[in-house]
Amino acid sequence: MSMRELAIAGAIALAGLPALAEDTPATDAPRAFAAAVVPLPDTGEPTPPSPVIAGGGEVGATPGLERDFGIGRPATEDEIAAIDIDVMPDGTGLMEGSGTYAAGEALFAERCAACHGEALEGVKATGGPRLIGGRDTLATEKPVKTVESYWPYASTLIDYVHRAMPMDAPGSLTADEVYAVSAFILGQAGILGKDVTLDAESFGKIVMPNAEGFVSDPRPGAY
Amino acid sequence: MSEENFPSDRYGPAERRMAEALVDLERRTLRAGEDAEACECREGMFPSLSRRGLLAGGVALGAAFAGNAVRADAPPGSVDYPVQPDPTREQGRMILDDGGYGSRSQFENEVRWRYPTDSLDSSWSMTPLASGQGIITPSGLHFERHHGGIPTIDPERHSLIVHGMVDRPLSLTVADLKRMPSVSRLHFIECSGNGLTEWVKPTLRTVQGTHGLTSTSEWTGVALSTVLREAGVQDGAAWILAEGSDAAVMTRSCPIDKAMDDAILAYAQNGEALRPEQGYPLRLLLPGFEGNTHIKWLRRLDVSDKPFMTREETSKYTDLMPDGKARIFTLDMDAKSVITFPSGAMKLPKPGFYEVSGLAWSGRGKVAKVEVSVDGGKTWTEAPLQEPVISKCHTRFRLPWVWDGTEAVLQSRCTDETGYLQPALKDLVAVRGTNSVYHLNAIQSWHVAPTGEVTNVHA
Structure with a gap:
């Protein structure tokens, strides 16, 4: 057996079941991992990857060397809308919907309290931080940084609950549920009236206690 | 046969x-x-x-x-x-x-070490700097910080969408990005929480614990400016939101000037694809900026005229000052250095020759000079820098030393090419107090006892 054949034997042994490499998924089922490298005929060298050009509209008419490469494709409005979830301080990006303190109270007990505590006091073992209290502590030796005492924008609360909460099922809350649980937290914090329905309109009237608590970076030039 | x-x-x-x-x-x-x-x-x-x-x-x-x-x-x-x-x-x-x-x-x-947070769901692991050589961190030892675990992503099902204030919203696959003009650069990434346990008193015992949230790799990808030119950034654009596709759907805002300067959409690390925990198949690299902004598992870039004020850049990664005000968008990592040998919890067997060695880096450019003191900062000796010295990259310094068996306090301080000198901890604390959590870049002190035992001290 030659070295070449040895390499092939090794490649076959490495691939385990050579048939795996030839399998092409009949369905759109997710891949578990990359297929084993396929040995080239004759030499047995692993096949190197070739460039992949996905189907679809090309961007740019005449490909250039420094720009207009004609690579990628236009993003559709639907594609963008599906993941454009950010909410900004001026309310840009707020979802359609609304929620009340009462609805949020029930939801919080069910979905949030395990990590953040029945009284929103935080649960150390879970890493779920305290959400309310702490006003007037920021300049003390033991500052308590919470949504109430520290967060400068209510949009951040809505955005974050929407994108990443609850821990065990991130991104699972409906827009109404996000508004409700936000209304409950802001209500508990004494920032939003417990009778106010939180939606895009009432959002605009929220003033966070620490909204003026941030300054720009003075470095370099100061420590 | x-x-x-x-x-x-x-x-x-x-x-x-x-x-x-x-x-x-x-x-x-x-x-x-x-x-x-x-x-x-x-x-x-x-x-x-x-x-x-x-x-x-x-x-x-x-x-x-x-x-x-x-x-x-x-x-x-x-x-x-x-x-x-x-x-x-x-x-x-x-x-x-x-x-x-x-x-x-x-x-x-040597292995990464998980900082013992109460919850496994939110934690970080630190690079074993004490045994590191040269300036490159092996990919498997690069520090980690995740906010929603490590996602497992098939690159064939992953794409990057660029939208907002652009003329041509784009959808790019990883394969698309690999066809575009590429750049490879050596850069450190440092979490701005590196050293957060050390503000008040020496707390962790090793250099892995005190400084292990910094690592250097060669990163390869497409200059973000290349992609932004393809999309056509509109007048008035000032910030870009970068978003990951992990469970935290991590988001940070990046100034457009930085994006057009040296930002990289990186798909490779140290010559191969990114490691999953480093953002496979695509991460943002913002050289010299705090690690949290280098969004991993990148899926979206949203160009805007304003910052987005995400959770990470408001409630976290802001630096609370003694007057109760907090600094926001403290993105640059200031110059810093640390002696990695000898360092905390080591024991020098006996007096004699030892080569002091360590790392220096700055988010604002190249390291210009590193000085070492063996007497707690009374006298300083310039330590030769090992080539290559690269902007926004770990730089190795070395200094021969004969330990005479008496008490010593080893320190290093670096000066970057802007002229900035790494401060003493007391000078930093005088301005920032001890509640700012992030951006501790003070001089580190290692005490060597006559027994040869090395400990973390504030000197």
Whole structure:
């Protein structure tokens, strides 16, 4: 057996079941991992990857060397809308919907309290931080940084609950549920009236206690 | 095939092929000056090629990689091979016995260390700087910080969408990005929480604990400016939101000037694809900016005229000052250095020659100078810098030292090319107090006792 054949034997042994490499998924089922490298005929060298050009509209008419490469494709409005979830301080990006303190109270007990505590006091073992209290502590030796005492924008609360909460099922809350649980937290914090329905309109009237608590970076030039 | 040497009732077809191949290899190696006929193949001519050895090799080579050769108590990333009493007296193990990817020696055991947060869901791991050499961090030892675990993403199902204030919203696959003009640069990434335990008193005992949230890799990808030019950034654009596709759907805002300057959409690290925990298949790299902004598992860039004020850049990664105000968008990592040898929890066996060695870096450019003190900062000696010295990259310094066996306090301080000098902790605390959490870049002190024991001290 030659070295070449040895390499092939090794490649076959490495691939385990050579048939795996030839399998092409009949369905759109997710891949578990990359297929084993396929040995080239004759030499047995692993096949190197070739460039992949996905189907679809090309961007740019005449490909250039420094720009207009004609690579990628236009993003559709639907594609963008599906993941454009950010909410900004001026309310840009707020979802359609609304929620009340009462609805949020029930939801919080069910979905949030395990990590953040029945009284929103935080649960150390879970890493779920305290959400309310702490006003007037920021300049003390033991500052308590919470949504109430520290967060400068209510949009951040809505955005974050929407994108990443609850821990065990991130991104699972409906827009109404996000508004409700936000209304409950802001209500508990004494920032939003417990009778106010939180939606895009009432959002605009929220003033966070620490909204003026941030300054720009003075470095370099100061420590 | 030689049925008599490798009978089919004892050897499978693959084993026999490999055995035959090895025998053939030896025959041809020995052919010069020897009668090939005299070299009759027989089992046992390779001491290591016993049936057991073959089987073990076959298992290691085979499809399963079922861990037969990997013992739980062997160091992570290594394979527990039999140690040869005299490696000159028998053949070593077969090529590709490692499956074709390789592993480190079973006699090396440094690993990342998880900071003991209460919850496993939110944690970080730190690079073992004490045993590091040169300036590159092995990919498997690069520090980690995740906010929603490590996602497993098939690159064929992943794309990057660029939208907002652009003329041509784009959808780019990783394969698309790999076809575009590329850049490779060596850069450190440092979490701005590096050292957060050390503001008030020395807390962690090793340099891994005090400084292990910084690592350097060669990053390869597409300049973000290239992609933004393709999309056509509109007038008035000032910030870009970068968003990951992990469970935290991590988001940070990046100034457009930075994006157009040296930002990279990185798909490779140290010559191969990114490690999953480093953002596979795509991460943002903002050289010199705090690590949290280097969004991993990048799925979206939203161009805007305003910052987005995400959770990470408001409630976290803002620096609370003694007056109760907090600094926001403290993105640059100031110049910093640390001696990695000798360092905390080591013990110098006896007086004599030791080479002091460490790392220096700055988010604002190149390291210009590193000075070392062995007397707690009373006197300083310039330490030679090891080439290459690269902007926004770990730089290795070294200084020969003869320890006379008396008490010593080792310190390093670096100056970057902007002229900024790494501060003493008391000078930093005088301005920032002790509640700002992030951006501790003060001089580190290691106390060497007459016993040779090295400890973390504030000096």
